[in-house]
Amino acid sequence: MARRCFLICLFAVPLAVFCSSMGSSAFAQKSPGPQPAPLPPPIPAPVDTSYAGTISLSVDLTNVSARILNVHESIPVKPGALILLYPQWLPGTHSPSNPVADLAGLIITADGKQLPWTRDRVDMWAIHVDVPQGASSIDLNFQYLAPISPRQGRISNKFADLTWNSVLLYPAGYFSRQIRFAPELRLPDSWKFASALDVKSQSGSVVQFRDTTLDTLIDSPLYAGINYKRVDISSGPDNLVYLDLFADKPEQLEMTPDELQYHKNLVVQAQKLFDSRHYDHYDFLFSLSDSVGGKGLEHHRSSEDGTVANYFTDWAAGVDRRALLPHEYTHSWNGKFRRPADLWTPNFNVPMQNDLLWVYEGLTDYYGDVLTARSGMRTPDQARDAWAEIAAQFELSPGRTWRSLVDTTNGPIITSHGATPLNWATWQRSFDYYPESDLIWLDADTKIRELSNGQKSLDDFARLFFGIDNGSYITVTYTLDDVVKALNAVQPYDWAGFFRARVYEVEPQVPENGFTQGGYRLVYNDTQSEWIKHIDRSHPTYFGTPLGFTVRSEGGNDNISEVYWDSPAFKAGITPDMQLEAVNDKAFSMDTLREGILAAEKSNAPVKLLLKRDNEFITVSLDYHGGMRYPHLERVDSTPDRLDDILAPAK
Secondary structure (H helix, E strand, C coil): CHHHHHHHHHHHHHHHHHHHHHHHHHHHHHCCCCCCCCCCCCCCCCECCCCCCEEEEEEECCCCCCCEEEEEEEEECCCEEEEEECCCEECCCCEECCCHHHEEEEEEEECCEEECEEECCCCCCEEEEEECCCCCEEEEEEEEECCCCCCCCCECCCEEEECHHHCCCEECCECHHHCEEEEEEECCCCCEEEECCCEEEEECCEEEECCEEHHHHHCCCEEEECCEEEEECCCECCEEEEEEEEECCHHHHCCCHHHHHHHHHHHHHHHHHHCCCCCCEEEEEEEECCCCCCEEEECCCEEEEEECCCCCCCHHHHHHHCCHHHHHHHCCCECCCEEEHHHCCCCCCCCCCCCCHHHHCHHHHHHHHHHHHHCCCCCHHHHHHHHHHHHHHHHCCHHHHCCCHHHHCCHHHHCCCCCCCCCCHHHHCCCCCCHHHHHHHHHHHHHHHHHCCCCCCHHHHHHHHHCCCCCCCCCEEECHHHHHHHHHHHCCCCHHHHHHHHHHCCCCCCCCHHHHHCCEEEEEECCCCHHHHHHHHHCCEEECCCCCEEEEEECCEEEEEEECCCCHHHHCCCCCCCEEEEECCEECCHHHHHHHHHHHHCCCCCEEEEEEECCEEEEEEECCCCCCCEEEEEECCCCCCHHHHHHCCCC
16 A cells, blocks of 8 residues: 555656646746837937037146046027937047046036936937926036046146047037037146147137037047147148147157158148148147057047157157058048048947948058158158068968958947957957058059059049049048949959959958069068067067067066967967066077077977966977068069059159
């Protein structure tokens, strides 16, 4: 009896559980389950209608020691619901890169009474406020909290880079060109400033600027600081261009007559290249500093530029940096006056589409390199070395075997404009639409010269495409079809197929046709060029071609800053979080590593590295015997030297 009861119980329990499970399952199938909560109404689309009234904007820059900017805005309004936007998508960054988290202390009032406000539940850059009956304006008071570290931000005790997009809110529902602002700025005592904005008046440290559109305001940043000098590099009374220099020390503002002439040549050569201009005056806002971070950002009548303090005082050390000003200046034509159609947006909170960045940035990079040589800022040899360096790095970048160049134009959005680091950049691919496009446009230039027997070039395209509407400030957009049509007008060819193969399809082959068509080939040897020597003095030392990694010395440590995918270093297990301690049992230095590589070239001994990760020491032996492999362009006499023609100053 007990045994029978046990068996009944044994089978009864699973049956009950099974039945219970079946009932639960049947119930679950009948239940509709959760449903999504409705999204809030979308932010109103902007319309091309004038906003009624002018917004007053006052920015107090005096608390630079705490990096706090105090802001007051007075906005004409009508009673009812109002949405205010903090600029999100910024031209030149090609991404939603304006950090709304840095806006703090927002108080909104009408007729002296504080109004409640709420942030949009989906769009964090949008603020909702109800304007009460009888109110004709609202007042906003808030702070912009800039990064405390000048290396992360652009404000120090001696210098400030004021970007107006950081210190304003504007009404939703309008094209930004239809919203007018009256800006005012209070500076620290004894500070000087420079901007493309037109000054209305100045009383002591308070500067009032002429009323302008929101488009122009955000496109006209301001530099201010203690050590300032303005240098005229105009090519004549009808082409006014200035270097507005700000430095850590007064002596860093001084330049030699030759250095001054190079910058004057830049203006002349750009004018010859584009045969037009689209500004009444142009200001290079240029910081020379080891305390604040560097910068390069284009604007229509100015550019935000920043490099190290010794740009003028140690001219030879900065050969790699000299393309900065030519690049940003070129953007006045390509990117500001003419702009890809899907990168033009009606206001600063409509998303951009980046697929033509290989023209916007890539062609600008190419013309910038050319102008750097034509102005004398680089010699032709240095310019060729720069192109060889680009090609060499791409020969070590297998990411091109799975990802097209056009997909890298999404990089600014994917990585939050570089805020998200890429640990394996040569596999993931970084902002390759800059340097790889240099090679593609060199290919196009030499192809035009080859097909036309030297009668036409990419200079003719520049004049045809960017030289229209001389003197006009109104942006003219373009599409890929427009680019192809203009190239065919210069020199008939299958340009659509040319770009499809190199840009829009996965192409493992590095685009080096520009070298061969230009009369050169890429070679490697143990001889350091002057270009590489100067890179070693200012950048992560490049051991990529031989071993597959770079080294950056910072904070007393020699850090592995990048490891190339599938390189000898990668296969040996070296990772970018390591520090390099020794080479062949000698304390690490850049020279001992070079010596170790050169010694291994003449022996069977490996290059032995002592590395450190956290508190662990790791020894790695690299069985590499190929020498330093510095890249160079070597002349091929059977083909005309078209690169020299490209780099020669225009007559």
